[in-house]
Amino acid sequence: MNLNKVFLIGRLTQDPEVKTTPSGQMVCSFGLATNRIWTDQETNQRQEKTEYHNIVLWRRLAEIASQYLTKGSLVLIEGRIQTRSWEDASGNRRYKTEIVADNIQLGPRTAPRAAEATAPLNKPKQKESKTNEEIPIVEEGSSTTENSEDEEEQIDVKNIPF
Numbered sequence: 001m002n003l004n005k006v007f008l009i010g011r012l013t014q015d016p017e018v019k020t021t022p023s024g025q026m027v028c029s030f031g032l033a034t035n036r037i038w039t040d041q042e043t044n045q046r047q048e049k050t051e052y053h054n055i056v057l058w059r060r061l062a063e064i065a066s067q068y069l070t071k072g073s074l075v076l077i078e079g080r081i082q083t084r085s086w087e088d089a090s091g092n093r094r095y096k097t098e099i100v101a102d103n104i105q106l107g108p109r110t111a112p113r114a115a116e117a118t119a120p121l122n123k124p125k126q127k128e129s130k131t132n133e134e135i136p137i138v139e140e141g142s143s144t145t146e147n148s149e150d151e152e153e154q155i156d157v158k159n160i161p162f
Helices: 059-068
Strands: 006-012 017-020 026-039 046-058 074-087 093-106
Touching (some): 006 046, 046 059
Parallel strands (some): 046 093
């Protein structure tokens, strides 16, 4: 039995780049940084190492990422590792390892950027979104309809033990 499964939680290193394939499928790519923090046993010093990952999303996930994610956004990615190869203009064989996402979960929304907060009053505002809007986990091939109270039991924050 084989398994190729990846879970990453990190921050975008750039705004998502969206393209459409000749067949009409939307594809989105971006960089993701993850940090590993540990204490060195010998020196008792805190150490940190950052890894950078290339993320690829297809179809509806690509559309959602392009709408909600920006540089610095926190996101959980669930997917698989895939390495693709091609020949460049010089005839050299090139390789790129990517994480192809099957599911994503968006992190908390951040405060508006300073430039947006100090925009002139006469400038037309873009469509404002709800600040308390709940964004669900999105899985490839699933619909994005909202759950009614009949379908899923509501969780009362008072009942959480922490």
